[in-house]
Amino acid sequence: MGQLSEAEGRSAVSLARQAVECAVRRERIIRGKLPPAFSEVRGVFVTLSKEGELRGCIGLPYPIAPLADAIAEAGASAALRDPRFMPVGQSELSRLQVEVTVLTLPVPIPGPAESRAAHVEIGRHGLIVRGRGTSGLLLPQVATEYGWSVEDFLDHTCRKAGLSGGCWRSPEIEVSTFEGQIFRE
16 A cells, blocks of 8 residues: 555545535436555545635545545545534535545554654644544644644644543553645645
8 A cells, every 4th residue: 555646646636526526416426447546445534625714524544445435435424424514515516625635554652651742743644542432633734734833733633532632641542643645626
């Protein structure tokens, strides 16, 4: 499982766009022939923006489905099932920007909890925080977009999980990193 080529990335974005539009229009998606990489089981997120503002973001952080299926599911879900937003309407489709982030397998940060920040690189790593019956994930590009420090990034991921900022310093909390290859329209 290597990196996708630029052409494969364009195909990923095109598939995500098609999934969003078909979901909003309540149409069945009909996929064309895709490169072999789309048969690999991968984690993926689809992010929708409208006029520079987040409009939906849903994904499958762990590799549980072939990439083509994961992109189609994440695209439809980002458009219709992100609990933070009303479903995307047909009138919005032409104003949406679609982004696909293909993920590497998440890896727990080793060592003592208090040293976790030393293992996180802003702009390279995304984070998953798990514990106390909940979890939260932030993609690698989020920390860069907001100009966060490593500690801010860890704190915000804890809050995304519904936990208190700083919980990443607790040994009962698991923190994992992953990388993402980003493709945009």
